[in-house]
Amino acid sequence: MANRIRELRLARGLTLEQVGAKAETSPQQIQRLEKGERRLTDDWMRRVAPALGVAPATLLADTLPDADRVAQNIEEVVLLRLWRVLDPSEKRWIAALAREKGIETLVDKPKKRPA
Template identity: 50%
Template structure:
């Protein structure tokens, strides 16, 4: 079993299980199907996802998502929780009126129209995320911004630039997928385990690292190191906080 307590630590205080913050009133309304607001379609479109894409993240079909969005299927608590987890918001965000230009739970805002010639700034973290042994630290510091063509970023993700972080990996526990010194782009809007075997920036027991995650049972997650010489670790989902997902990597020759 691997302990991540020697990894470089990164904390943000964002829960990986946002449904726990749902108000009792919203729970009661959802159970009895008396909710008057349904934000699933709006949240889906804001992320640039199709119905089949959201359906895959929720473990259902695109047709089922269409029925939920159009009110043809009762929006019960189970569906609210699944939608909230997939979209990276709280369940109350699913059934509470949203203001224009909202920013939910630190998630994606409505994106303006893209200018193909625009340059965006992405913050590079001054402290590396650990992919192997390191020293625990209490915080991270944003260093100078790095300029990217927006057109290039849009080929990778629809998330806004200020939700992206550029980090440098150290260690060899994710080799050969990630090497020491790789520049890794993290999407901090992706804070739910919606992509099985995706590589996530995680916080486990107060320490952080880049690891591959896989759901193996109800409430259980396998934290995977790609290096075959490094063992995997099975943990309780409630002990794991997801800070974002690795979506792009670059390395020098």
């Protein structure tokens, strides 16, 4: 399976040794992962991703996250978790408040495009 470990490592100016140390493995194992000689399992992704400062899914080829779909900080994560437990009437109240404050484009549903 293709992955982006080498690309991400080089973009951050890290050596195989540095990533290996952070992922608690050898530089040779990191190199094998980069070359696809070792399967990039969930366990490896959970070890290597933090060493590169990325989310595990980012290690997979062609999976760069869209900035508009990824929480940028802990406050956004907390707000998303809170949003998910609100009932529909509470969500409508928040949407109305946002419209009142002039940020309706962020809460209005996108218009359907004509076919």
